[in-house]
Amino acid sequence: GMGWSPSVDVSPVGKHSCRRNGRRVHTRPPVTIVYGACRRDRFLFHAPRTLMQVTFLGTRSVLLVKGSNMTLAFGLLLLAFLAGPLAQLNSTINSxxxxxxxxxxxxxxxxxxxxxxxxxxxxxxxxxxxxxxxxxxxxxxxxxxxxxxxxxxxxxxxxxxxxxxxxxxxxxxxxxxxxxxxxxxxxxxxxxxxxxxxxxxxxxxxxxIPETLTIPKPQFLISELRGSRYNVGSGPILIIDRRTIKIFGFTFDGDKAPDGYFFVGRGPNVGYDAGVKVPIRGRDTPELITAMNERYRGGQDIIIDLPEEYDINHIDWLSIYCYKFRVNFGHVPITNVSQRIPPYVPPQKRYDDIELSKVEGWPVNSLLGTEDRRNFTFQLGPPGGHRGYQSMARARPGKFVWYVNGYLADIYMKRGVSYTLIVEGGDDKSTSDFYNPLYISNDPFGGYSKLSSDERKQVKVLAGSDPTQTAGRLCLWSQDNTEDDPDKYNSFIEYRRSLRLKCDQNSRAAVFKFTPTANTPDTLYYQSYNSYNMGWKIHVVDDMPKDVVDFTEEPYQYESWLQSQNLLDTSKGSGSTASSLTGLLLRALYLAAILFLLE
Structure with missing residues (x-):
């Protein structure tokens, strides 16, 4: 034989060893393979006279080999081992x-x-x-x-x-x-x-999901943080996952200390060269960790984020450390940590957050339910690219969304006041796009008909619970030029002027009333019964806010909108009294029809 038995340590090269967490996987003299719990893509082979680094890719290939005094026979033997047992380690249910x-x-x-x-x-x-x-x-x-x-x-x-x-x-x-x-x-x-x-x-x-499933769980340390200087102390310390620690009731007179950092490391003693500073979540970043110079009185819980190479299974202590004078103000040992602590999961971003970080959304329009605005009309329109509904609601919209009185908007309603809701979102049950009964609930997502039984139990519908009574004719705002990019416009109002409105003349709007009470939640949502992410917020208030700017809507009722388009198409100054009277008559007829439906 070769006279020595190399071992495999799963750890970043040049960092600490994972040998203490390793376990024997396969032994065939003269080679012993030990698999650890740090990383699966890089291996260190230790021997008395040599060091070989292997970066492993997939189940049957070695990407990179570095080292000296290694024979080809050993490399081939390594391939045989890696292609088999190591690739199968995590294939067992409940592993x-x-x-x-x-x-x-x-x-x-x-x-x-x-x-x-x-x-x-x-x-x-x-x-x-x-x-x-x-x-x-x-x-x-x-x-x-x-x-x-x-x-x-x-x-x-x-x-x-x-x-x-x-x-x-x-x-x-x-x-x-x-x-x-x-x-x-x-x-x-x-x-x-x-x-x-x-x-x-x-x-x-x-x-x-196996009945014997062993679920990774957070773990409290046996000891709490205690120190002899500057009132260093804490309540319980919770290991949330392999790279996240929560310290309850943290105390430290940082305003009196020369400096002070959270500091983690390895070895029997806390020392300057034995560890690294770690950031406080919400205060520091991995690139910029600043000294704690404020006083912590115990009323604040602290979360610290460990770096990848110093996860919870590869540190021996947590300290409050003075870098300026290299003094340990107090520490707690990290011992008896479970080998099934939850894994660290990098922060996740929603798709919408990623996309919207690249664009500036349009200003949100607000419709105040004042004495002059007791009616709200709900029609369909395009969501307006990234700057429109997606920016306003922070949600992925469908093909169409609700336009309220012709606008992408949130609504303010006053408690004790009765409002009339006029629905023109389509009543054709044969299509998914154009059947949209309106309802008001505490659910920000909508699509009640698509919810599971469990989800429906969690939704409280306050108005529009019968979809057969809240689906009205279709009124649709649409782009004449489908290639037109909504994101090029600076506001929704500017964008809407590029749209055309068309309503089904062979059907009628659905009409119902909603009166918020003292028990109505402060925030509700108007939604489509049949589709997700079509509506937005209703703010229920005792008094209308004075800091929200109100405005007068441009025409959105079909007949009025047609009249406004006719006026725009007529050369300036050529409008006639007759056309104005026609417009007034059409508006009067429309309002009369609504009043008739309410009786």
């Missing part, structure tokens, strides 16, 4: 992966949706899918949890960061898709995770 969590299964592809991905449990209320793909072609498809092994319409829809509550679109080998359970639900109460088409009740792939 723990330091980067992703507890593995519960590989998504099958029973319905031709090009579905693939590995499903992991992060903690009691979160899942993630690694390397997820789906072609985006199925209608009304959602991530789904169910209490039975086969998904049903009574299960729980899980919103995604990428698509919110709307049906899923395309994913192309996404590195990680993080899913947070809504409400107070916990993963342990469910039996399956699926991709489920609610509209046709069709399963596009499920994994069974």
């Amino acid at each position: 723990y992966d330091a980067d992703y969590g507890v593995f519960i299964g590989e998504l099958p592809n029973p319905s031709g949706g090009d579905v693939k991905g590995r499903v992991y449990v992060i903690n009691e209320t979160a899942l993630q899918i690694a390397n997820f793909s789906y072609n985006g072609k199925a209608p009304d498809l959602h991530f789904w949890l169910d209490q039975s092994e086969v998904p049903t319409k009574d299960g729980l829809k899980i919103p995604s960061f990428e698509f919110g509550v709307t049906p899923l679109g395309r994913y192309d080998n996404a590195e990680r898709v993080v899913l947070i359970l809504p409400g107070l639900h916990k993963i342990g109460t469910f039996r399956s995770f699926s991709l489920f088409c609610l509209k046709y009740e069709r399963n596009f792939g499920s994994v069974i």
Whole structure:
């Protein structure tokens, strides 16, 4: 033999060793392979006379080999080992992966949706899918949890960061898709995770959640932070995940100390060269960590973020440390930490946040329900690109959204005042786009008809509960030039002047009343019964705000709008008294029809 047994440490090169967390995977003299819990893509082989670094890619290839005095025979032997046991380590149901969590299964592809991905449990209320793909072609498809092994319409829809509550679109080998359970639900109460088409009740792939599932859980340290200088102390210390620590009731007289930092490191003693500063969330960044110079009196909880190479399993202490004089003001040992702490999940951004960070939204229009405005008319219109509805509601809109009195707007209603809601969003049940009963609820997403039974229980509908009574004729604002980019306009009002209004003359508007009371919540939403993300906020107030600018709407009632277009098309000064009288007559007839419907 070679006279020595190299070992594999899974850790970043040049950093600490993961040997203490390693476990023997396979032994065939003279080679011993030990697999640790830090990283899966880089390995260090230690021997008395040599060091070899291997970067591992996939299940059967070695990308990079560096080292000296290594024979080709050893390299080939390494390939044989890596292609087998290491690649299979995390394929066992209920096994723990330091980067992703507890593995519960590989998504099958029973319905031709090009579905693939590995499903992991992060903690009691979160899942993630690694390397997820789906072609985006199925209608009304959602991530789904169910209490039975086969998904049903009574299960729980899980919103995604990428698509919110709307049906899923395309994913192309996404590195990680993080899913947070809504409400107070916990993963342990469910039996399956699926991709489920609610509209046709069709399963596009499920994994069974094992009854013996071992869920990663946060852990409190045995000790609290205590020091002999500057009142350093704390309440309980919670390890939230591998790179996040929460310190309750933190105390420190930072206004008196020369300086002070949160400091973590390795070894038996706290020392200047044994650790690194760590940032306080919401105060510091990894690039800029400043000394604590304020007084902490115990009424504030602190969250600190550990760097990748100093996660919770690879530090021995947490200290409040004075860099200026290299003094440890107080520390707590990091001991007896579970090997199933929840994995660290990088902060997730919604698709809309990513897109909207590139553009400036239009100013939001507000309609005040004053004495001069007791009626609100709801029509359909385009969402207005990134600067319109998407910026206002921070949600991914459908093809059309609600225009209120002709505007993308939020509404103010006064308690005790009765308002008339006139609905012109379409009453054709044969189409999904043009059947939009209006309702008012506490739900910011809408689409009541598409909600599961569990979701409906969480929604309180305050008006428009009967969709057969709240769907009216179709009035649609549309672009003549479909290539016109809404984002080039500086305001919604400017954009709307490029639109044309057309109403169905063979049907009637739906009309109903809504009166906010003293018990009505401060914030409600007007929504479509049939589609997600079409409406926005209703502010319920005791008195109309004085700091919100009111305005007079441009014509939005169909007959009035037609009249205004006729006037615009007529050369200046050529308008006749007869045409003005015609416009007034048409408006009077329209209002008379509304009053007739209300009787």
